[in-house]
Amino acid sequence: MKLDHVVYFTNRAPKEWVAEQQHAIVGGRHEQWGTHNALLYVKNAYIEWLSVESEDIANKADHPLTRLLLHDLKDGEGWGTICLSVPDIEQFNEEIENKGFRTSGVLPAERKTADGQLRKWKMLFVDQAVSNELPYPFFIEWEDAEDIRFAKLRADGTISSANEQLEITECVFSVEDPLRETAEWAILLSQKVGDADDITLPNVVLRFVEHEGGKDRLTDVTVG
Secondary structure, three states: OEEEEEEEEOOOOHHHHHHHOOOOEEEEEEOOOOEEEEEEEOOOOEEEEEEEOOHHHHHHOOOHHHHHHHHHHOOOOEEEEEEEEOOOHHHHHHHHHHOOOOEOOOEEEEEEEOOOOEEEEEEEOEOOOOOOOOOOOEEEEEOOOHHHHHHHHHHOOOOOOOHHHOOEEEEEEEEOOHHHHHHHHHHHHOOOOOOOOEEEEOOEEEEEEEOOOOOOEEEEEEEO
């Protein structure tokens, strides 16, 4: 298990982020969810700027990430959540259900890239009402093996040598009760809790810090 990507919720169109962020690209369209995105790949993961393309489709879509996007955008733009990759998503679903977590079940997903290619993957969400409480991470298994997927991304120019000089090293979550949140995530992810309310995955540190008032959310992503 490791970090796959971080999600930033925005009202801006993907092309605006591409114009602003060096080495970012227009990702594509999630036609069944009414959303579209811009992407910035780094060595170990990527940043996704996710926005609504069709309000009508998005409001009708029964999809956990779309519901969270619509909820959070009412208060403005900001970091939303993170996605972790797992090698066997069906097995992982069974494991966390056995721990007592209710899930969405494994969901098929796809997006059409700007040049018309179709990218496919499987997703999994912990069943959780959308609120100001911290959303659990969601999970992904890509159709292509990682080496094949990254080779394709390098070949089509999505990932450049400059991108691969950068890494996402830390994700910081501002929450009301760091000790509780760290413990719950440790159970979900089958990980140990560090000395500073943190969880260390193979390619990133997840850190939980205290705040008062407002939503419990991902608030800072360190790229370096």
